[in-house]
Amino acid sequence: MDYFVELFFSGLTRGSIYALIALGYTMVYGIIGLINFAHGEIYMIGAFTALIVSTVLSIFGFPLPAIIILTALAAAIWASAYGYTVEKLAYRPLRNASRLSPLISAIGMSIFLQNYVLLAQTPDFLPFPALIPDFDFMEPYAGFIGSSDLVILVTTTVIMILLTLLIKFTRTGKAMRATAQDRKMAMLVGINVDHVISITFILGSALAAIGGMLIASHIGQINFYIGFIAGIKAFTAAVLGGIGSIPGAVLGSFILGLTESFATGYVSSDYEDVFAFSLLVLILIFRPSGLLGKATIEKV
Amino acid sequence: MLSFKDFGRACVVALWFMVLTFPLMVIKVNPIDRVITWRWHNMVWVGVGSFLCYLASRAWQIHRDARLRRIRLGQEEEKEPLSRRILQNPSIYRPLLAAGALFFLAFPGLFSTYQTNIMITALMYVVLGLGLNIVVGVAGLLDLGYVAFYAVGAYAYALLNLHFGLGFWTVLPIGGLLAATFGILLGFPVLRLRGDYLAIVTLGFGEIIRLILENWNEFSHGPSGISNIPRPGFFGIQMSLDQSITYLYYLMIGMVLFTIFVVNRLQNSRIGRAWFALREDEIACQAMGIDKTRTKLTAFALGATWAGMVGVIFAAKTTFVNPASFTFLESAIILCIVVLGGMGSIVGVIIAALVLILLPEYLRAFSEYRMLVFGAVLVIMMVFRPQGIVANIRKTYRVEEG
Amino acid sequence: MNPILEVKGLTMDFGGIRALDHLDLHVNQGEIVALIGPNGAGKTTFFNCLTGLYKPTAGDLLLTPPGGRTRRLGGLKPNHVTRQGLARTFQNIRLFPNMTVLENVMIGRHCRTRAKVLGAIFRDRRTRQEEREIVALSISILEELGLADMINEFAKNLPYGAQRRLEIARALATEPLILLLDEPAAGMNPQETRELDELICRIRDKGLSILLIEHDMKLVMSLSDHIFVMDYGRKIADGTPEEIRTNPAVIKAYLGEDVDDA
Incomplete structure (x- = not known):
């Protein structure tokens, strides 16, 4: 039973990280209909920035709470800047191009960023310092849930709530929803669509960076390649929930996280990644609109 | 031609990329030995590189727009692309093909x-x-x-x-x-x-x-x-x-x-x-x-x-x-x-x-x-x-x- | 004799919205039939159901070639519908923009020819013969439609009116029994519309039946043998042009409720 609970919580932790990344995929897809292949790389860059900033701050002798807050801020800001730049360089010029062009551009961007980090930093794994201390009050539950699991769960929940509020109630959120429904019409009623698209990339990237920082500190090491696998898994989660749907992305992420955790816990960990890929292929074949997505009819 | 404004913009772009790439390009940390390496020279490369890239893409854009305008006004014929002119002219592509064939056939000997x-x-x-x-x-x-x-x-x-x-x-x-x-x-x-x-x-x-x-x-x-x-x-x-x-x-x-x-x-x-x-x-x-x-x-x-x-x-x-x-x-x-x-x-x-x-x-x-x-x-x-x-x-x- | 195309009780729902509501319609062999109605009446949806792009919720689509057996079209894939003898044009022109004019028409021959991969690689006699026939027939269609002098142009470089004609040429290349034209005169000037009028008559005189969606009433009235009027997914009237012109329900649908008081 304890093992089950432990797997359950580790599944939730995984799921909440996937959710932070999947939201970026789903928001971008909802607004410009593009699978942003480079999104996993943004997450990886977020993790790297976090590692660099936290190490520098700790060498300079900052106290732990300050390190955590400043690191999170720096990771989010820089990842957002990367997301914004990527959109501007690689996707915006192609907004009216044939459907293949932005996809190829996105793949190119993903390869570029991966190798950029490889060359600028290192091809090896780097150890990531544990930012979150073990809380005393978590002692009795340590058998199945760690302090960093708790922090990840709480942080993600808070972020999700904030994001929902932002999209439901603010002007920006309304503009985003309008653009997602009909970009031309949104433009006609005076919404600055370019601006909305930039904000979507910035938001998505910031979320991914926070996810990158949390998971890196949880697992304890990173390299330039972590974005590729995490990206595909988060994308799987987004598709599972119905791409373009924000609650769908969260639901899909938790389902994927839990099933992965149980599958590796009870079956075998050799095929951990095969499992996610197979799931992705199966969903796309049998229910491409996902759990909460709507089937679209192409206008003729 | 590139205007003064383009150079100004190029400076802004260069500055943006220098800040953007700052943590990854300049700082390198070793979390175990707690050592920081500062690589300021990288920042210079990024700045110069993005400055030149921006100017090049801008020049290309200006050149293309000007040509499209001339074509629209009828001042210039729409040119067949070079590759097409070569491929459609037997007196150019035949010798090229022959030379290529010879080169590839002789390759292991050469x-x-x-x-x-x-x-x-x-x-x-x-x-x-x-x-x-x-x-x-x-x-x-x-x-x-x-x-x-x-x-x-x-x-x-x-x-x-x-x-x-x-x-x-x-x-x-x-x-x-x-x-x-x-x-x-x-x-x-x-x-x-x-x-x-x-x-x-x-x-x-x-x-x-x-x-x-x-x-x-x-x-x-x-x-x-x-x-x-x-x-x-x-x-x-x-x-x-x-x-x-x-x-x-x-x-x-x-x-x-x-x-x-x-x-x-x-x-x-x-x-x-x-x-x-x-x-x-x-x-x-x-x-x-x-x-x-x-x-x-x-x-x-x-x-x-x-x-x-x-x-x-x-x-x-x-x-x-x-x-x-x-x-x-x-x-x-x-x-x-x-x-x-x-x-x-x-x-x-x-x-x-x-x-x-x-x-x-x-x-x-x-x-x-x-x-x-x-x-x-x-x-x-x-x-x-x-x-x-x-x-x-x-x-x-x-x-x-x- | 059976009508060549008969539509019975065709219904199409999108989620909760009923786009087509028990629509009945028929086209007799050699007739030009027009389908008119205000914007959003469901005319293009009807074409999409007919050609297999949408799967209708209910209803029957029956095709009876002259001297042949009746076939159901409902549930067939679009390419099979085309093989059965329905060819269409699109309201917003859908040519293959980066292919030449001739190639666009040659694509229309696809469903009437057979060459396979091995034939393409070895170019045996039959394949070469077939390829020659495709080219010859496509060129003759283009000549008929006055496009013969631009066969090597990219389709995207054609003027608007010529693009519309090219779409018709491409549809004709599939050897249809019925030609479905979705607003062929949209965006044309009066001169081009007159030419289109003659072209449609010429096509009819070759023995094809034509079903046409059109907003240009002058064209519809002069061409059609029979007119169906739709509104809100339902048929509200049908008859000869003369009958339609004086039908109060049609006038109401087009001009609004208060027409009697005016």
């Missing part, structure tokens, strides 16, 4: 075995590029798992030889057929999907194949792979290493010619037209009576066939296969060849394959930047020249009198 080996690799990518070109360039299906079919061919030779002692020439067609079968098996369910989903499913499929090869030890010998695969034989004659490399080189030349011949004929056929039409507009295609699924499936399977056959040759060339040779990056390189060469353009793909494979081999200093450049090429081509270096040429017809 250069060392090492060079020949590199050229074999480049020629393999020519065939892979032409194969993927059918799928991506002609039929417009973005296949990111092309390397899976390459792996199928390579492992087909390795395993069939290991267990049944089958020779290279027997396995070459089998590898092609096996890859085609895999193409159909995968294609049947996924080709109904929209283009972007197809891309990610094929990517997933490619990774699944690699992960299975890595983990299923009893079948594929896991990450250590299979070694001692025989090189191709020639009527049982014993050959030295040099001889067998020369032999493989000519075999590869034959393969390239065969591929060009087949791909060219396919493109100018009923099937080829249907592929092009499918890339242009799926719905109109169906309304014209074209079976969408079957046409896509043919493209997918035929593309996979080439990958399968080159896979067999790869196994024979290196005499060793392991899963590490079949990563997503391999698919990306082949995609890059197609995109750089020009979607659907045979000449373009050949040139692009030679350039992209040979250049990093000969510019050793530059080879660690290989993948970085490949990624950048994909983006830059899409933004500035989506039709590739050699745009695809449509066949022209004459109205016959009477």
Whole structure:
């Protein structure tokens, strides 16, 4: 039973990280209909920035709470800047191009960023310092849930709530929803669509960076390649929930996280990644609109 | 001309990139020894580089806009692209072709075995590029798992030889057929999907194949792979290493010619037209009576066939296969060849394959930047020249009198 | 004799919205039939159901070739519908923009020809013969439609009116029994519309039946043998042009409720 609970919580932790990344995929897809292949790389860059900033701050002798807050801020800001730049360089010029062009551009961007980090930093794994201390009050539950699991769960929940509020109630959120429904019409009623698209990339990237920082500190090491696998898994989660749907992305992420955790816990960990890929292929074949997505009819 | 304002903007862009790349380019930390290395010189490079890149792209933009304006005003004829003028003028392309043919035929005599080996690799990518070109360039299906079919061919030779002692020439067609079968098996369910989903499913499929090869030890010998695969034989004659490399080189030349011949004929056929039409507009295609699924499936399977056959040759060339040779990056390189060469353009793909494979081999200093450049090429081509270096040429017809 | 095309009780729902509501319609052999109605009446949806792009919720679509057996079209894939003898044009032109004019028409021959992969590679006699026939027939169609002098142009470089004609040429190349034209005169000037009028008559005189969606009332009235009027997915009237002109329900649908008081 304890093992089950432990797997359950580790599944939730995984799921909440996937959710932070999947939201970026789903928001971008909802607004410009593009699978942003480079999104996993943004997450990886977020993790790297976090590692660099936290190490520098700790060498300079900052106290732990300050390190955590400043690191999170720096990771989010820089990842957002990367997301914004990527959109501007690689996707915006192609907004009216044939459907293949932005996809190829996105793949190119993903390869570029991966190798950029490889060359600028290192091809090896780097150890990531544990930012979150073990809380005393978590002692009795340590058998199945760690302090960093708790922090990840709480942080993600808070972020999700904030994001929902932002999209439901603010002007920006309304503009985003309008653009997602009909970009031309949104433009006609005076919404600055370019601006909305930039904000979507910035938001998505910031979320991914926070996810990158949390998971890196949880697992304890990173390299330039972590974005590729995490990206595909988060994308799987987004598709599972119905791409373009924000609650769908969260639901899909938790389902994927839990099933992965149980599958590796009870079956075998050799095929951990095969499992996610197979799931992705199966969903796309049998229910491409996902759990909460709507089937679209192409206008003729 | 570039204005003063453009220089101002270039400064802003340079500043933006210097700040953007600051943590990753300038700082390097060692979290264990708690050491920080500051690499300020990188910041200078980034600044100068982005400044110049911005000015270059701006100059290109101004030049293009000015030309378009002149064409619109009728002051300038729309120029045929250089590549097209060469390809449509027999008195230019015939001597070029003859010189090229001579060079490639004499290659193993002129250069060392090492060079020949590199050229074999480049020629393999020519065939892979032409194969993927059918799928991506002609039929417009973005296949990111092309390397899976390459792996199928390579492992087909390795395993069939290991267990049944089958020779290279027997396995070459089998590898092609096996890859085609895999193409159909995968294609049947996924080709109904929209283009972007197809891309990610094929990517997933490619990774699944690699992960299975890595983990299923009893079948594929896991990450250590299979070694001692025989090189191709020639009527049982014993050959030295040099001889067998020369032999493989000519075999590869034959393969390239065969591929060009087949791909060219396919493109100018009923099937080829249907592929092009499918890339242009799926719905109109169906309304014209074209079976969408079957046409896509043919493209997918035929593309996979080439990958399968080159896979067999790869196994024979290196005499060793392991899963590490079949990563997503391999698919990306082949995609890059197609995109750089020009979607659907045979000449373009050949040139692009030679350039992209040979250049990093000969510019050793530059080879660690290989993948970085490949990624950048994909983006830059899409933004500035989506039709590739050699745009695809449509066949022209004459109205016959009477 | 059976009508060549008969539609019975055709219904199409999108989610909760009923786009077509028990629509009945028929086209007799050799007739030009027009389908009119205000924007959003469901005319194009009807074409999409007919050609298999949408799967209708209910109803029957029956095709009876002259002297042949009746076939159901409902549930067929679009390419099979085309093979059965329905060819269409699109409201927003859907040519293959980066293919030449001739190639666009040659694509129309696809469903009437057979060459396979091996034939394409080996170019045996039959394949070469077939290819020659495709080219010859496509060129003759283009000549008939006055496009013969631009066969090697990219379709995207054609002027608007010529693009519309090219779409018709492409549809004709599939050897249809019925030609479905979705607003062929949209965006044309009066001169081009007159030419289109003559062209449609010429096509009819060759024995094809034509079903046309059109907003240009002058064209509809002068061409049609029979007119169906739709509004809100339902048929509200049908008859000869003369009958339609004076039908109060039609006038109401087009001009609004208060027409009697005016």
